[in-house]
Amino acid sequence: MKFTNELHREVCGAHILHATPMKAVARLNGRDDFLFCGADVIAPCYVVHLTWREERSPDFPWVTEFSSLSDFNHNWKRIWD
16 A cells, blocks of 8 residues: 555656556565556556656656556566566
Protein backbone atom coordinates (compact mmCIF):
# COMPACT_ATOMS: atom_id res chain seq x y z
CA MET A 1 0.00 0.00 0.00
CA LYS A 2 2.83 2.40 0.86
CA PHE A 3 4.46 2.09 -2.57
CA THR A 4 1.15 2.27 -4.41
CA ASN A 5 0.35 5.50 -2.56
CA GLU A 6 3.77 6.84 -3.47
CA LEU A 7 3.19 6.04 -7.14
CA HIS A 8 -0.09 7.96 -7.14
CA ARG A 9 1.55 10.89 -5.33
CA GLU A 10 4.34 11.13 -7.89
CA VAL A 11 2.48 10.98 -11.20
CA CYS A 12 1.13 14.15 -12.79
CA GLY A 13 -2.17 14.33 -14.66
CA ALA A 14 -0.53 13.61 -18.02
CA HIS A 15 1.41 10.52 -16.85
CA ILE A 16 0.47 7.15 -18.38
CA LEU A 17 -0.39 5.77 -14.92
CA HIS A 18 -2.40 8.74 -13.67
CA ALA A 19 -5.66 7.56 -12.06
CA THR A 20 -4.88 3.95 -13.00
CA PRO A 21 -5.65 1.43 -10.24
CA MET A 22 -2.34 -0.30 -9.59
CA LYS A 23 -0.88 -2.50 -6.89
CA ALA A 24 2.80 -2.84 -5.96
CA VAL A 25 3.80 -6.47 -6.48
CA ALA A 26 7.60 -6.52 -6.19
CA ARG A 27 10.67 -4.37 -5.62
CA LEU A 28 14.11 -4.88 -7.09
CA ASN A 29 16.31 -5.40 -4.06
CA GLY A 30 18.21 -2.25 -3.11
CA ARG A 31 16.75 -0.09 -5.87
CA ASP A 32 13.79 2.20 -6.42
CA ASP A 33 12.37 0.02 -9.21
CA PHE A 34 8.99 -1.57 -8.51
CA LEU A 35 6.62 -3.85 -10.37
CA PHE A 36 3.05 -2.54 -10.38
CA CYS A 37 0.15 -4.54 -11.77
CA GLY A 38 -3.55 -3.90 -12.22
CA ALA A 39 -6.24 -5.83 -10.39
CA ASP A 40 -6.90 -8.03 -13.42
CA VAL A 41 -4.39 -10.85 -13.96
CA ILE A 42 -4.26 -10.15 -17.71
CA ALA A 43 -3.87 -6.38 -17.22
CA PRO A 44 -0.64 -4.65 -18.18
CA CYS A 45 2.15 -4.50 -15.62
CA TYR A 46 4.71 -1.75 -15.27
CA VAL A 47 8.20 -1.49 -13.89
CA VAL A 48 8.33 1.98 -12.35
CA HIS A 49 11.35 3.84 -11.04
CA LEU A 50 9.95 5.87 -8.14
CA THR A 51 11.58 9.28 -7.61
CA TRP A 52 10.20 9.96 -4.10
CA ARG A 53 8.88 13.41 -5.08
CA GLU A 54 5.89 14.83 -6.90
CA GLU A 55 6.67 15.08 -10.59
CA ARG A 56 5.38 17.66 -13.07
CA SER A 57 6.53 15.91 -16.23
CA PRO A 58 4.72 12.89 -17.70
CA ASP A 59 8.20 11.41 -18.35
CA PHE A 60 8.71 10.76 -14.63
CA PRO A 61 8.60 8.45 -12.92
CA TRP A 62 9.72 6.42 -15.90
CA VAL A 63 7.91 3.22 -16.70
CA THR A 64 8.48 0.09 -18.73
CA GLU A 65 5.25 -1.61 -19.79
CA PHE A 66 4.66 -5.35 -20.00
CA SER A 67 1.47 -6.70 -21.54
CA SER A 68 0.83 -9.01 -18.58
CA LEU A 69 2.46 -10.56 -15.53
CA SER A 70 3.38 -13.49 -17.76
CA ASP A 71 5.13 -11.12 -20.19
CA PHE A 72 7.02 -9.56 -17.29
CA ASN A 73 8.08 -12.98 -15.95
CA HIS A 74 9.37 -13.95 -19.37
CA ASN A 75 11.20 -10.69 -20.18
CA TRP A 76 12.12 -8.91 -16.93
CA LYS A 77 15.78 -9.92 -16.88
CA ARG A 78 16.35 -7.89 -20.03
CA ILE A 79 15.27 -4.81 -18.09
CA TRP A 80 16.89 -5.43 -14.69
CA ASP A 81 20.18 -7.07 -15.65
